[in-house]
Amino acid sequence: MSLGSRWGHLGVDSGRDWFTAPAPLARIAAFRTFIYLYIVLDLLVLTPDVASRGAESGALYQPVYIADFLHLPTPSKPMVTFIFWALLVLAPVAASGKMPRLLGSTVFLLYLQWMFIAMSYGKVDHGRAAFLTALAVLPFVGRARHGDMRLSEIAGWALRTTQIVVVLTYFLAAWSKIMASGLVAWANSAIFTQAVLRRGTIFSEWTLLAPGILVLSQWATIVFELCSPVVFFVKQRLRYFIVGGFYLFHVIVFAGTTIGFFLHLAAMAAFLPLEKVRPVRAAYWCIGKARGCSGDDVAQAMRRKRERLPFVPRQPRTEPEQMREPV
């Protein structure tokens, strides 16, 4: 069987093309806006504790290997504050799509340094790999405008690489479990009992009285993780279902233990047709409609804006002279 027929249903001609299967530039534009704005959410809401680093003495600082190898300085308060504000300002600008290579690279390096700080105090969080990968590959795509449906191989490669790391996060998590404990031993263990005892919620604490359910969940988890690469070998429609399943898995984990892999969830959007979500266009549409414009008017105004034509305000409709009431 030739590669062509084997990969044909995936819309690519060969395994080589699979890595660079073209994707619309609009998808990159949407993904880029989403990911860079997500950094703001992460800084302010998801992991705000990183911003308090540097205040305490450096004695608890244990740099991870790469930070150590690069001789990155021990975090001080001014340094942490600088990176925080630099990211808080630059990430939204990068989200606009301006100077995608320069700003994208800068934001990636700043955020990587931010992560090195966050992970160098005795606890390394898992599930950040795909988000960092997305930040690393996005600058390579260069310019991509919202709504630009032209296909591009480099855009496809950036999304594919992010998708690969999303799936690796699951697959290698299963591998880690097998390495650390053995497949059967892990799946039959009481590790979820430990998780619920430590971080249980009203949705999960009842399972402590029914440990069989937790063991069943462990088997389901490791089978799901081992099978996750299947998402690449199915048709598009089924792929969306599987990605929906990934999201559902995290909803259940969060409900049961309040553990959320939020950055991973954001990166997983690389699987989705994000170009179809157009919040700004929808807002224009709603405002236009509210002002009584027809759908055609709004569409025309937006086209003029996109093509950077000068804005020509519509003449207000005046009643004929003879119709006016006498003053």
Added chain:
Amino acid sequence: MKPALLSPARRVACIAASVAVVAAFAGGTISHDDNWFPFAPFRMFSTATNPDGQVNVYRVEGVNAEGERLTLDPDVIGMRWAEIEGQKEQMAADPLLARNVADAYDQRNPSRPQIVAVELIFAYYDLENGSATGECEEDVVASWYHEDYPTPQPSDGSLSDLSCSGGVFG
């Protein structure tokens, strides 16, 4: 519409980069060492807890200069309990490291009485066939006590629902 294609050289570079990324994460997983971040292994919950063994649940408590015991929650000390737990061996060997937790509290809460004792407390729940039996014991695995203040009474667990007495089966 014809897609924007990569030159053959760039295509090879892109594929090589993707393969290198996969190799780096696989290598990190084999190393089984978190310090390889961002290529650290995905070790979340990778250990197998013995269904007939014990489960540990930890918390961090402190005592202030007025003798009042309090839970040193992550938001009042600016560090996560998992980070303190991750350095428990070093803190057990060198109590002055645990003092950093007190310093962090004092810096963030200058108007409150200073912290003169820090304790990382483990509650060990006994399991039988994966169910907690209700048997539970506690141990202070790392601590720091200010030399100018009397050693405080041991925690009675009343401050935390993660303790043996306040726990799920308490």
